[in-house]
Amino acid sequence: MFEHQEAAVRDDTAVRAPDGLMNGNKVPGRGFSDRPKAGLATAMLARLPLAVVAIDADLRLLYWNERAARLFGVPSLMVAEHPSLQTILPGIAGIAPAQQNRIAEFCATRVAAAREGTNEQACRLRLSCGRAGRLGVQTIAMAPGAWMVVFDDGSLAPEAHSAAPNAGDAWLDSLTGLGNRRHFNRVLQDTLDDASSESRHAILLLDLDRFAPINDTLGHSAGDALLCLVSQRLRRELRDDDLLVRLGGDEFAILIQNGDSAAAVATRVGDMLSRPFLVEGHVVNIGASIGVVLFPAPDTTADDLMRHADLALYDAKNAGRRTWRLFEPAMAAEARERRAFETDLRKALALGEFSLAYQAQLNVRTQTVTGFEALLRWFHPIRGSVSPVTFIPIAEEIGCIVALGEWVLREACQAAAQWPNGLAVAVNVSPRQFEDSDRLFAAVQSALQTSGIAPTRLELEITESSFLAREAHVLETLHRLRACGIRIAMDDFGTGYSSLSQLVSFPFDKIKIDRSFIAGLGRKADATAVLRAISALGSGLGMTTTAEGVETKEQAAMVAADGCTDIQGYLIGRPIPASQINLFLCQYILENRPSWMCAGGMEGPEQPRFTAEEPTVTPIGKTA
Amino acid sequence: MRMTSIRRRPSSPATLYRLIYRSQNDIPAIEIGREIRSILVSSRHNNAANNVTGALLFTASGFAQVLEGPRDVVELTFERIGADRRHSDVMVLSFTPTERRCFPQWWMAFCGQTASVDPFSEQNSGNPPLTNLHTATGGDILRLLEKLIQREDEWIAA
Numbered sequence: 092m093f094e095h096q097e098a099a100v101r102d103d104t105a106v107r108a109p110d111g112l113m114n115g116n117k118v119p120g121r122g123f124s125d126r127p128k129a130g131l132a133t134a135m136l137a138r139l140p141l142a143v144v145a146i147d148a149d150l151r152l153l154y155w156n157e158r159a160a161r162l163f164g165v166p167s168l169m170v171a172e173h174p175s176l177q178t179i180l181p182g183i184a185g186i187a188p189a190q191q192n193r194i195a196e197f198c199a200t201r202v203a204a205a206r207e208g209t210n211e212q213a214c215r216l217r218l219s220c221g222r223a224g225r226l227g228v229q230t231i232a233m234a235p236g237a238w239m240v241v242f243d244d245g246s247l248a249p250e251a252h253s254a255a256p257n258a259g260d261a262w263l264d265s266l267t268g269l270g271n272r273r274h275f276n277r278v279l280q281d282t283l284d285d286a287s288s289e290s291r292h293a294i295l296l297l298d299l300d301r302f303a304p305i306n307d308t309l310g311h312s313a314g315d316a317l318l319c320l321v322s323q324r325l326r327r328e329l330r331d332d333d334l335l336v337r338l339g340g341d342e343f344a345i346l347i348q349n350g351d352s353a354a355a356v357a358t359r360v361g362d363m364l365s366r367p368f369l370v371e372g373h374v375v376n377i378g379a380s381i382g383v384v385l386f387p388a389p390d391t392t393a394d395d396l397m398r399h400a401d402l403a404l405y406d407a408k409n410a411g412r413r414t415w416r417l418f419e420p421a422m423a424a425e426a427r428e429r430r431a432f433e434t435d436l437r438k439a440l441a442l443g444e445f446s447l448a449y450q451a452q453l454n455v456r457t458q459t460v461t462g463f464e465a466l467l468r469w470f471h472p473i474r475g476s477v478s479p480v481t482f483i484p485i486a487e488e489i490g491c492i493v494a495l496g497e498w499v500l501r502e503a504c505q506a507a508a509q510w511p512n513g514l515a516v517a518v519n520v521s522p523r524q525f526e527d528s529d530r531l532f533a534a535v536q537s538a539l540q541t542s543g544i545a546p547t548r549l550e551l552e553i554t555e556s557s558f559l560a561r562e563a564h565v566l567e568t569l570h571r572l573r574a575c576g577i578r579i580a581m582d583d584f585g586t587g588y589s590s591l592s593q594l595v596s597f598p599f600d601k602i603k604i605d606r607s608f609i610a611g612l613g614r615k616a617d618a619t620a621v622l623r624a625i626s627a628l629g630s631g632l633g634m635t636t637t638a639e640g641v642e643t644k645e646q647a648a649m650v651a652a653d654g655c656t657d658i659q660g661y662l663i664g665r666p667i668p669a670s671q672i673n674l675f676l677c678q679y680i681l682e683n684r685p686s687w688m689c690a691g692g693m694e695g696p697e698q699p700r701f702t703a704e705e706p707t708v709t710p711i712g713k714t715a
Numbered sequence: 716m717r718m719t720s721i722r723r724r725p726s727s728p729a730t731l732y733r734l735i736y737r738s739q740n741d742i743p744a745i746e747i748g749r750e751i752r753s754i755l756v757s758s759r760h761n762n763a764a765n766n767v768t769g770a771l772l773f774t775a776s777g778f779a780q781v782l783e784g785p786r787d788v789v790e791l792t793f794e795r796i797g798a799d800r801r802h803s804d805v806m807v808l809s810f811t812p813t814e815r816r817c818f819p820q821w822w823m824a825f826c827g828q829t830a831s832v833d834p835f836s837e838q839n840s841g842n843p844p845l846t847n848l849h850t851a852t853g854g855d856i857l858r859l860l861e862k863l864i865q866r867e868d869e870w871i872a873a
Binding site: 320323324327362363366367368369370371372373374 | 726812
């Protein structure tokens with residue numbers, strides 16, 4: 092903790108200054124008047140970039156220079172009162188409150204021990220801005236009953252004891268009293284500058300899990316109280332020398348310099364935040380995801396470190412939260428690949444790399460094809476065929492799904508205009524498209540007008556997740572669309588959250604039962620029960636029910652028996668390009684009569700004739 | 716899922732609350748006697764000053780504790796206790812306002828495996844079973860502690 096310091100003062104003129112002080116001159120300068128160039132010496136002492144004070148045997152101040160006045164934050168008027176050094180020491184500007192007594196004690200001890208001679212020591216300090224500083228203290232005996240104390244505060248942040256009284260606030264998080272992001276960046280840069288090959292430092296980036304719902308349900312005052320409790324728990328798990336800051340929101344950062352293993356700290360801190368909190372009469376269970384990065388690392392800047400910690404944090408979140416991850420270079424490579432992917436995805440629309448495939452939907456009772464669902468395909472010249480499972484979630488995340496969805500609408504309606512009249516076209520709408528409902532409405536209108544198809548032929552498939560945010564707003568948009576004659580289908584039914592409440596909240600035209608239930612038929616006893624219940628529900632509410640992912644004749648027979656009105660899946664047809672639709676329809680009518688539906692008949696062609704290259708089928712807006 | 720936000724008005728900090736939690740004991744077997752004594756001493760000391768009463772149950776599988784007092788003090792006390800490294804897997808079973816204290820005169824009652832009281836001998840005598848703290852509800856723990864303390868009172872009086 093205490094380190095020896097180079098002699099702070101070498102200026103003989105300054106050291107001789109006490110003559111004047113002993114004459115009773117407390118105002119800098121007057122004591123030098125009897126010496127040549129005394130005015131210059133006085134000015135030098137006053138403006139020395141070191142805090143210099145003179146004290147008597149009772150530690151009372153006889154003199155201080157400008158720098159000392161600034162360092163201790165003492166108005167110069169007080170000089171006449173001869174305050175004790177001990178009373179002004181805790182006031183050292185910028186020193187963390189918890190450290191004020193420590194510095195006072197340190198200085199007093201040093202000064203007391205130095206009465207008989209010269210003594211130099213330095214004290215390592217933590218400033219209220221969280222930065223580590225060092226205060227050198229040198230006590231020099233000058234005359235009987237007078238000592239000079241020189242404080243070398245050069246390593247303390249100049250802002251910390253600048254003239255502005257609230258300068259420290261710029262470095263502090265007002266809610267928790269911890270340092271802020273600016274402060275963290277500053278210390279990190281210093282740490283990085285001072286790091287040697289032996290240094291073992293670490294950054295821990297923390298993000299609270301499930302904090303937003305706490306704020307939403309218990310209110311901001313409870314959220315703020317929780318953040319304070321979190322910061323206190325974190326502080327207790329760290330050494331005095333570890334830096335803890337709140338970066339903002341529910342994000343905290345820890346800088347560990349040559350400390351405990353970062354893994355141990357991450358585990359400990361994670362455990363502490365996983366324990367329950369009691370806030371304003373509520374039990375709150377949260378947790379933290381933590382990204383860890385070790386440094387110094389070759390050619391790595393502070394910005395790189397923060398980015399790497401962020402990548403590790405992202406990985407921890409993806410790993411299911413309440414966990415920590417150490418940054419690995421592979422994460423940076425993944426992030427680069429992800430950025431390249433996003434760039435390709437953004438350009439794909441302009442480059443015409445998207446296409447639509449159409450999958451037939453069949454009415455069970457009439458055994459006729461009623462329409463096709465438009466499914467988005469992406470063929471990239473280098474990546475090849477990219478699965479919608481991969482690119483749609485990313486397109487939703489980066490927002491290009493909106494433009495993409497509009498293209499799908501136009502393209503699908505154009506295609507449908509070429510089909511025999513009466514055949515419907517189903518288009519998936521992403522939850523993101525509901526964020527700007529006017530734009531969605533305009534896109535639908537435009538697609539209909541340009542293609543000339545009747546609104547009744549267009550069916551929009553939406554997923555339950557569309558309702559997760561701004562339910563009333565989404566419902567209003569759906570009513571507007573439906574008022575134009577457009578049909579609305581609930582897609583992937585049964586996989587989301589409160590399905591039933593959404594079904595009754597809007598008069599859907601169709602329920603599409605998720606393929607997982609159809610795949611479970613004959614294997615899971617409850618699949619049949621679920622299918623029957625949904626069909627009955629749909630029938631009761633005046634909605635048709637489409638079973639998705641029907642692949643075998645047995646499944647088709649079962650879903651028909653369970654009351655589904657329509658089916659879709661490989662059994663009827665794989666997704667095909669628009670150009671093959673007329674051929675498909677002709678051949679379907681001629682050769683692919685669904686004999687499996689006729690009583691006693693389980694014959695007929697084993698497989699439909701039409702196959703597309705894509706092995707998987709995932710429509711736009713679906714993520715699984 | 717409807718994400719309607721329901722803002723609940725916080726109760727007054729002075730409202731009487733009862734907290735029941737259970738946790739897993741992380742004290743090495745050899746230090747249990749000493750640590751438990753130290754926990755009891757500091758609990759009695761801190762809680763007497765803070766108007767917090769309650770009872771501590773120690774069994775082979777862990778701790779269960781009831782704390783009663785003004786809401787803010789119970790919250791503060793739990794912030795200290797909950798983060799103690801001598802236990803883990805801390806689970807709050809109940810934290811609710813209450814009309815009256817169940818343990819008014821007890822600052823902290825130790826119901827351990829002492830000669831006088833042993834939760835497992837409770838079971839043997841046909842009282843409600845508590846084979847595993849990890850499956851006990853807040854109500855189970857409250858009832859068991861009340862019963863044990865009565866017995867200890869009787870034992871002391873006898």
